[in-house]
Amino acid sequence: MSFGEIVSTAIGNTFRSRLRTTLTVLAIFVGAFTLTLTNGIGTGVRNYMNSQTSSLGGEDLITVMQASMMADGGFGASSDGPVEYDPDKALLSAGPGFSFEAITDADIATIAAIPGILDVQPLRVVAPDFIQYGDGPRFELQVNPSPPELSVDLVAGAYFSNAADAETAGALYLPVSYVEPLGFTSPAAAVGSLVTIGVTDAFGTQHQVTARVAGVQQASLFGDSALLSHELSEALFAAQTSGLPASVTGMYQSATARFAAGSSPAQVDAIKAALAEEGLAGMTLADQLGSFQTVLNAIVGILNGFAAIALVAAGFGIINTLLMSVQERTREIGLMKAMGMGAGKIFGLFSAEAVFIGFLGSAIGAVVAIVLGSVISNVLATTVFSDLQGLRILAFDWVSVLGVVLLVMVIAFLAGTLPARRAARLDPIEALRYE
């Protein structure tokens, strides 16, 4: 009996007890369906993150902080016992009782001097009071702290250019939700307009800065926040800190350095090493994404774990089904053995039947999950997630779907080994005598 014939005979045998096979397939179906869906969520969210971040650009950016900040999770509390006081350490207050070890202007100069770094910009945290167009109503404005080099989804307008602007302090991308309240008729109408941004300094004096709307930005994960050009950030920061001593103004939470686009991982590592020597730590976008994906993978892993439990239960179903099969076909097995069918082939026959049941359940489960998942995903994309453009909560890539099907087939094979072994070990005489 050739391998192909064993498989085709096994498939034929599968349909000899239709109801029993159907019920077992159903159990596997539930597990495979769930596993495909949970995997689909992982793929969907990952795809969305990738599209969000690849549209961001910024592969040539590295965020630099004090190494102590990075190591301690950003809260300055060391887990290695008390740290000796250093009066020269620059601490940036972030509200009462909460301070950062800051990047100073001296650090900025150090970073700029590192080979491979093209330029460096400190992250200036600005908190504007309002934004206003002409004499229209004033609205609160959230600022997106991301570096402006990141490209965003623009509904209208163009990306920041380096061209100097005589009329304004700098440019910004306006979130699309601000267009109508501010008094623009359309996103396109807003592009190129001048807006006023108010900011209050430490002494309570309000300053007004004029900015140009360079583009209108699609709503994204970052919410309704405006992205400012370096020039505008600098101008707002200057207004916000006017009158403060330089020892306070020259401190930043982090800095964004740019390295040559297309640098190899080794070159990036060299830059990180150079930063580390200066007591600084650099994190590229890929690093940040990596830590996000670790969390995502952990969540998807837990969900998959639940689906796997269903599959293990289904595995017992396979064992049960095949044990009954072996019992029912005891005399047939005896006959085949009497006719010279080897134990290995008998084993193969029942294993193949188990694997086929696994294949049926998982293939049907995967297909139904894909169809149903795609429908659900499309519905959610236009309702619950309509604010998150392009989010398909369930996405299926054929590698992971194939992986699910193969995994189930392996589980089915393992479940099948017990009954298959029992069949293979049957004594032909005993089996033929069996009533």
Add this chain to the structure above:
Amino acid sequence: MTEPTSSPASTLLFEARGLTKTYGTGASRFDALRGIDLDISRGESVAIVGKSGSGKSTLMHVLALLDSPTSGSLRVAGADAESLKTADLNRLRNTDFGFVFQQFFMIPNASVLENVVLPLKIAGVSAAERRRRGMEVLTLVEMADKAGNRATNLSGGQKQRMVIARALANSPQAIFADEPTGNLDSATGEVIEDLLFDLNTNHGITLIIVTHDEDLAARCGRRIYIKDGLVVDPNEVMATGVRS
């Protein structure tokens, strides 16, 4: 059926010396065979006769290599059964032996043809050749028109003819028949007997029939009487009464 005159290795199909078979141990110990010496030549028709529990079925199973003896030696076609490798054993069961059982033993939902070609399928014969050979043996037992029928829908006699066709499919050297007419009425039984003896006389297939039916045994070239696991004189068996 000539008397063996040339080298015995080529004409002796089975050569058994001191075969014993014991089931269980201690109080439940049962000696099914207690030292059987037996030679069967190629082309012979032999009846193994005895009451139920006499050990005749066990003897057939040991001869057919379905069961291994507890002690003693068995040579099949000149080869020592004990030293046969599993693969050789399976090949021998598959190609050299055919089996006909009282209870038919068939795959219930499969067609007649599928049942008949089962040994060929196990042997790895191609589908086309299986079909050709299957129809050939079905024609031989006059069942060609039933090839596509479900095996379970056949009458008893048809089932047994199908089983004989299955035993013939791989052109065996010997056919073992365990009470081949036991489940059939006498008229049908006679047809089956004629078929079996025709295979023996016209196709040279060695026939080993296990039975307690004296009439069937009488048609065989030789009768071996078994009682309590031993070969005995026919009169001894007759004295105790095989059948009323």
